[in-house]
Amino acid sequence: MTSILNVPAANQLLVELPEVERNAFMAACETVELSFGEVLLQPTETFTHVYFPIDSFISLIAVVGTDSRLEVAMAGREGMLGMPLVLSVEETQLIALVQGAGSALRMTAESFQRLLPDSPVLHQRLKRYIYVVMTQLATSAACNHFHRIEERLARWLLMTQDRAGTDQLNLTHEFLAMMLGVRRAGITLAAIALQARGLICYQRGTITVLDRPGLIEASCDCYRDDCALYTKMLPMI
Amino acid sequence: MTSILNVPAANQLLVELPEVERNAFMAACETVELSFGEVLLQPTETFTHVYFPIDSFISLIAVVGTDSRLEVAMAGREGMLGMPLVLSVEETQLIALVQGAGSALRMTAESFQRLLPDSPVLHQRLKRYIYVVMTQLATSAACNHFHRIEERLARWLLMTQDRAGTDQLNLTHEFLAMMLGVRRAGITLAAIALQARGLICYQRGTITVLDRPGLIEASCDCYRDDCALYTKMLPMI
DNA sequence: AAGCGTCGGCACGCTAGCGTACATAACTCA
DNA sequence: TGAGTTATGTACGCTAGCGTGCCGACGCTT
Structure with missing residues (x-):
């Protein structure tokens, strides 16, 4: 992956x-x-x-x-x-x-x-990008509805890590709660669970991804699906 | 409205x-x-x-x-x-x-x-339509996440009524449950509540909208927002 | 008219997540 | 160093909705 x-x-x-x-x-x-x-x-x-x-x-x-x-x-x-x-x-x-x-x-x-x-080349790419985002909007609507906070958090951390390009993410539970539309206390519990499984490690505003494959395993398939769709529609460019 | x-x-x-x-x-x-x-x-x-x-x-x-x-x-x-x-x-x-x-x-x-x-005219329209749908995908992701079954059901019935162009909708609770991603029993309860409020009436596979304004009132604002966006972006055409 | 399949009502215990509140721990800055 | 601020841990009762299963009612078919 x-x-x-x-x-x-x-x-x-x-x-x-x-x-x-x-x-x-x-x-x-x-x-x-x-x-x-x-x-x-x-x-x-x-x-x-x-x-x-x-x-x-x-x-x-x-x-x-x-x-x-x-x-x-x-x-x-x-x-x-x-x-x-x-x-x-x-x-x-x-x-x-x-x-x-x-x-x-x-x-x-x-x-x-x-x-x-x-x-034209860029335009074509951007149209494909829009398709990818639309599809992600649709499936993540379902994801948000059906999947549990812990899975969603894992997915979110992976997506963020991809974009930040580093293992160290500066994030508070408060902020994550806003992103996922849940309580801060809900994030704390999910984060504790992920940390107990050795997948992440965090202190005061910093989350470090320790075990990326494990985190992928812990997340819902939506993460994999998102990645797969992107690389299919916009391969390596 | x-x-x-x-x-x-x-x-x-x-x-x-x-x-x-x-x-x-x-x-x-x-x-x-x-x-x-x-x-x-x-x-x-x-x-x-x-x-x-x-x-x-x-x-x-x-x-x-x-x-x-x-x-x-x-x-x-x-x-x-x-x-x-x-x-x-x-x-x-x-x-x-x-x-x-x-x-x-x-x-x-x-x-x-x-x-x-x-x-070109049609193309332009279709692009605007895509924008509307994208926006609806985004906001209905939030709607599905935050709003309760009863509100979501009301909204769904209104959207369906608009498209069916009739008060009488042929729908089973089972089907509605699939659409909203909830239990059949969950729909039954919400439908009972809406019926008790005199907004709809149903028997065996048919739902009749009795009080459209009331149903709009009972639904989340997402319905109004959806309509407003559509008419703004694609006014009367 | 009887039988059968579909549809709806309801009830059970259960879980995830909520809202809230408070305590502790870790940084910041005077 | 000490006060204030911010981040995290945790606990409480509560609610929406889940999974399941059962029963009765309706209506179509024969």
Whole structure:
């Protein structure tokens, strides 16, 4: 089982583009630093930029009612923030929260929409990426519904590790509770269980993945399925 | 509160297209009858056709593990079956189950992909439709997670009523349980509660909506939000 | 009219997870 | 060093929903 991401610092959607496309596209990009906790977008806001994370990553969070939140997708260097713009829609209904600090390429929404029609290879890739995310949204709706906190936590840690590219994750139980839409105490119990099995180890805001294969075993199949779909639809690029 | 659908028998995505587009498109379509329970597509299968329901409707169902199923989206005359083809992807990971018998326009995947580039208005609409469905997937993931069976049932009945275009729905508790990913007995209790409130009435396989506004009141806001997003993104077309 | 299959009501004990609250432990900073 | 803040452990009773199984009612078939 390989991770989604075993490649050097570059956004996977942008690597190995045809020379012309790449040049035009990169010329319109700037590199920005994203810091943890930054909110790039709120529901009903309009995209001013698209982001292609390099070593940062972003959580997409759905809100229902006044205070229920649930992370529904992640965008790291395997993905992008700004899918609606690929569909010529300029708004979002999700919160985009920087979950892993680091750098990203960024381009104005305007440039993006102007350049996209002249970038057929990238455009094709982005459409496939949207398909992958849609499918993940659908199956993770089912996952969130049927699977237990411990499995979901394991899956979430794996996804995060892939995007952070390190074993050491800076995460509090509080934060994890928000992501999974459960109680903080629920995370504590699940984390204790995973630690007792020797899969992770944590102290005060840091979780270290000790046994990745074991963690995959402990997670629901949704993690494997997610990875498999991504590599099928966007193979190595 | 108006429903998504208050229009005569026609697929909403196809109405009022420019003459040329419409003619080319319709010429490639045939009308088919879909019968209840028909499975049009299974996970990993390839699309042979796209469907534009007229008075039928189709459930999209996610599968996790061996026997957990959850309805994640519906396609009636406000939508289509075959979104991945708009993204140039020919497969699906979802089950497409005919949930309301009736007719639909259908076209081969091949024709669809050939005609789409020459149908800019339709193409634009379909992209917006995909955005709507993606957003609904995201928020209904949260809805399924946070809201109770009774609210979710109310919402589901409203969505179904919109697409069926009638007060009388032919549904067993067993079937509803599958859609919502809960026990049959759980549906029975929720249905009893809704009936006690005078919102619905049912006997042996038939549910009648008695008080639509009341049912909206009883459902979570997700129903209203869904409708609002659709009409915002695809206004009356 | 009888029989059978389907559908719905209900009841049992059980579990995961909730809301809440409080205590302890670990860092931070004055 | 000591005070304050933040993160984690844990405990309490509670609720929604689970899995299961059984019974009765309905309605179709013959």
